[in-house]
Amino acid sequence: MAPSAPSINSTMSSRMATPRPSSYRYKSEKRGMTYNIMLVGQSGLGRRTFLNTLCEREVISPPEAPNPETANIADPMRFDTYEVNIEEEGTRISMTVIDTPGFGDGLDNTECFKQLQDYIEAQFDEVLVEESRIKRNRRYRDHRIHTLIYFITPTGHSLRELDIELIKRLGEYVNIIPVIGRADSLTVEELATFKQNVMRDIDYYKLPLYNFCWDESDSEALKENREIMDYTPFSVVTCDEVLDNEFGAVRVRRYPWGSIEIDDEGQCDFALLRYILLNSHIADLINYTEDVLYENYRTKKLEVGGFGEGEGEGEEENDEDDEVLGAKNE
Amino acid sequence: MSASPNDTQDYVGFDTITQQMERKFLKRGFNFNVILVGESGMGKSTLINSIFASHLIDTQGRRAAQEVIRKTTEISPVTQTLEENGVRVKLTIVDTPGYSDQCNNEGCWIPVIKYIKDQHAAYLERELKPLRDRVIVDTRIHACLYFLNPGSRGLRPLDVEVLKRLTEVTNVIPIIAKSDSMTIEERTAFKRRIKEELAFHRIVVFPYPSDEDTEEDRVLNASIRELIPFAVVGSEEVIEVNGKLVRGRRHGWGVINIFDETHSDFVHLRNFMLRTHLSDLVEVTAQRHYEQFRTSQLRQIKELRAQQAAAAATGGAPPMPSQAPPQAPMASGVMHQPMTQA
Numbered sequence: 204m205a206p207s208a209p210s211i212n213s214t215m216s217s218r219m220a221t222p223r224p225s226s227y228r229y230k231s232e233k234r235g236m237t238y239n240i241m242l243v244g245q246s247g248l249g250r251r252t253f254l255n256t257l258c259e260r261e262v263i264s265p266p267e268a269p270n271p272e273t274a275n276i277a278d279p280m281r282f283d284t285y286e287v288n289i290e291e292e293g294t295r296i297s298m299t300v301i302d303t304p305g306f307g308d309g310l311d312n313t314e315c316f317k318q319l320q321d322y323i324e325a326q327f328d329e330v331l332v333e334e335s336r337i338k339r340n341r342r343y344r345d346h347r348i349h350t351l352i353y354f355i356t357p358t359g360h361s362l363r364e365l366d367i368e369l370i371k372r373l374g375e376y377v378n379i380i381p382v383i384g385r386a387d388s389l390t391v392e393e394l395a396t397f398k399q400n401v402m403r404d405i406d407y408y409k410l411p412l413y414n415f416c417w418d419e420s421d422s423e424a425l426k427e428n429r430e431i432m433d434y435t436p437f438s439v440v441t442c443d444e445v446l447d448n449e450f451g452a453v454r455v456r457r458y459p460w461g462s463i464e465i466d467d468e469g470q471c472d473f474a475l476l477r478y479i480l481l482n483s484h485i486a487d488l489i490n491y492t493e494d495v496l497y498e499n500y501r502t503k504k505l506e507v508g509g510f511g512e513g514e515g516e517g518e519e520e521n522d523e524d525d526e527v528l529g530a531k532n533e
Numbered sequence: 534m535s536a537s538p539n540d541t542q543d544y545v546g547f548d549t550i551t552q553q554m555e556r557k558f559l560k561r562g563f564n565f566n567v568i569l570v571g572e573s574g575m576g577k578s579t580l581i582n583s584i585f586a587s588h589l590i591d592t593q594g595r596r597a598a599q600e601v602i603r604k605t606t607e608i609s610p611v612t613q614t615l616e617e618n619g620v621r622v623k624l625t626i627v628d629t630p631g632y633s634d635q636c637n638n639e640g641c642w643i644p645v646i647k648y649i650k651d652q653h654a655a656y657l658e659r660e661l662k663p664l665r666d667r668v669i670v671d672t673r674i675h676a677c678l679y680f681l682n683p684g685s686r687g688l689r690p691l692d693v694e695v696l697k698r699l700t701e702v703t704n705v706i707p708i709i710a711k712s713d714s715m716t717i718e719e720r721t722a723f724k725r726r727i728k729e730e731l732a733f734h735r736i737v738v739f740p741y742p743s744d745e746d747t748e749e750d751r752v753l754n755a756s757i758r759e760l761i762p763f764a765v766v767g768s769e770e771v772i773e774v775n776g777k778l779v780r781g782r783r784h785g786w787g788v789i790n791i792f793d794e795t796h797s798d799f800v801h802l803r804n805f806m807l808r809t810h811l812s813d814l815v816e817v818t819a820q821r822h823y824e825q826f827r828t829s830q831l832r833q834i835k836e837l838r839a840q841q842a843a844a845a846a847t848g849g850a851p852p853m854p855s856q857a858p859p860q861a862p863m864a865s866g867v868m869h870q871p872m873t874q875a
Contacts, residue, residue, distance in 0.1 A: 247684030269686050269726065271733035275693035310691055311637040357714075358574020360594030364602050364635050385684055388714035390782055400596055407598035456716060459795045461787020470785045 235295030244354025248384030277309030361400035374411025386438035562621035571680025572633035576710035580767035593630035603631030704739035707762035
């Protein structure tokens, strides 16, 4: 089904519910929501500009010109953290974005998956430990990853081995939303075919993506969610340039044969994706992470390893505390 | 000298050799072999089909979910004969599906380098036969189109590894095939970085400077080197633009005409490969890459023989397998032995 321009109507904004109160998370109107996103994808697919365009300002500055000497050296994958405060339709979001430059850029990339898994699990472990304390830290900041945005290369064919492995390995720990980076290299027909092929691969390999329709209780929302899911994977084109025309400030990418407006829903799915990430589904993504993904992890961990209870002080986080509490850290 | 040279008795007429050679050439036709190296989805098959204006090869990219993901690089040659104004070319396009497509790409270049060297080896074998063909079948690779990833900031580690090896055995032409997702500024910056990196790592791509170059050649080659890597867009589709039919790509925000020089370097690449440097590509393969291969092979054989002779003289180990029939001392047994490094 060829994607037509999405109609983002007002009923979507009514879906934005406040997150369910959690006895664990300390919530403050002033502080806003805590939201953690991870960006994963090979270099050259637009992760950095995506973040800047999403936040409407330069969060990650352009990297310095690479030294020709290091062209043959693959940097190991690293985790770069950026803190951004956004205000979206009256709600303040305290967002942490973790970029992962180096993913998939080396000759042998098989280690990348384990590194990502370890990182995500480490955030779960921190919460597990914190939860088990006798006296919990009121100011504890939750670092669990709520969304992983995965950038797919626009080959026009279907998923590559790297893509399949990543989603397979990480889908049970984090909500994965696939996007097509540099989608402006595909024509309208090519994009439609590519999306179809990708979704067929997702079905065939049973790859665990974030299911927009996981909550089936609200039938109206379900209908909208099904429509949203039809756009998966989301085509993304991002840029650093802002142009002033008669309609105001417009974000564009200019080519000799025309210009693409990033926010035009008929030309790419960026606007829709931004709405999903920061508006309509932010609560869902957080809730699903806490109520399902984390809980599954916790259950598995406790059945296997054993986090026990014990005496001890609460506020300081030090090894002595963990020992007293009987927590087994790997 | 008089105005019409054909009228004087002093006119010898050996200048007609060019026409004589042309007639011979037309009769015989020639071989042209191109290998495409790049990960799947880079636009390799579309580009080569666009350059030759014929559907020569199908894309080998994985489309259906049931298609298995390739575990290694495969070598997939397709041969066709094209004709233009009486000139026939036997064109072989070698695709390399699976290259750089896995999570672990260590060694993915080995089948490619091996294939190129094997063609040199096959030619050497035919050349060394005591009774050889009048015209030796030439399967040697004359041009390697190396596809770079648009959007990367420069060469990737894999590119550096592979380009170093490829440039030692064949003529390499670096290309950005799907350059329609790069703005002009991005392209310019990318080209500049690639050139810096190639220079730093001493990777020498075609065209090579030569002492025999005329001033005209030097100017032309300089302008080609400016363009490298060629930022091209390929298309097998014909679309309508302002009432005209052109080969292009239709995006929601504009139409790309692949023959428009402000849109892409396609015309420059095509002219370079086929209209100005085609015979160079063939000749340089023979004179430079093949000769290098031949020299090193024959040296190795000579050394091997010396070792065998020394071993036999000391009455030591039995000689290495060179039980080739007397007429063809360079039979395959010995030939292919030294040739397994990539």
